[in-house]
Amino acid sequence: MLPNDYQPERYQELLDEKLANILPGFAAMGAPEPEIFSSPPHSFRMRAEFRVWHDNDDLQFVMFERAKPREPITVSAFPFGSDGIQAVLEPLRVLLEGNHTLRTKLFQVEFLTTLSGECLVTLVYHRKLDDKWLQEASEVEQTLNIKVIGRSRGQKLVVSEDWVTETLHVDGLAFTYRQPEQAFIQPNATVNQAMLSWARRHAKDTEKDLLELYCGIGNFTIPLSKHYRRVLATEVSKVATRAAQDNLALNDVDNVAFARLAAEEVTEALNGVREFRRLQALEPPLSTYDVGTVFVDPPRAGLDSGTMRLCQRFNQILYISCNPLTLLDNLRAISETHQIEALAFFDQFPYTHHLECGVSLIRRGAYESTD
8 A cells, every 4th residue: 555545535436446346246146235444544553564765865765566566655744544653753753863773774664553652663773672672662662652662673672662552442441451562453443344344233143152263362253242142252472362361351351262283173172073172271161162153354365165064054254355356255155054144344444455344154954933
């Protein structure tokens, strides 16, 4: 997403084009009319990263077109970025430009911000960092009221903290998240709030348990936990799992258990194919869960065949996807047992061809009356 892509006057037109390209595939699956959740046309990205371009005494933040990797595009303003990114972008550049210690072999600058006003900046170097760097970076923290991390090969220096704390407001409720520097974070916080609200509205089988695959830092886990008896959430990343545990405590959630397993391993465990030591201490034990709904938010490649078969065992599948094409491929298989009850599109990435999708699928005959 380059500065020249910013066309706020065309926002609705570009969103309509994306929808027109993808809707026929879902209509062919018998999907109902979708809900559409748009994005603010500006100040929507909570994360951003820029390369650093050195030209004698000048230092600039730049981006590159893929077709022109040797022609830097100077970023003097970044209207896609959150208010926090926009507020600190130029003051930080000026401070770095005038500081020999901080600018020497500086390669990249990364921003992580929140709706609640926090900003974490990671400075990436092609050199080893020392105490002098730490001292100068600490002054930048205090001057700009931000948090600063330094990284180089095999090295990470944290001036104060390596996370930000976000508060999302969903359906009149406030949910607090510790977001570590390297964990996956939904990039558009405003649209993320709409996604959380949509998922809560479509929660079913609330007298039963929820199984969540790819839970990350607990983005969906925590709001959905209020709708189920118990939640078993799985995630393979150590960083994300630790943050998720912290976030349970921040939100006083006590009905969620985490298992650090990949989706494929969860499938093997539930099918009795393998036993995992990481599950031996699970409390309550895996065998006691009465799962009615499975929630999945997989990577762009979608679900593998084994995970799809696992999902088909349950009455409801709540599926969030960042890739409509792999979602459609998965739905063709899942539709053998489930039908689409609800469909939504979330414009997480304005001015690009990407769309986030939400689908609620119900197992055929699952909720038919027995009278």
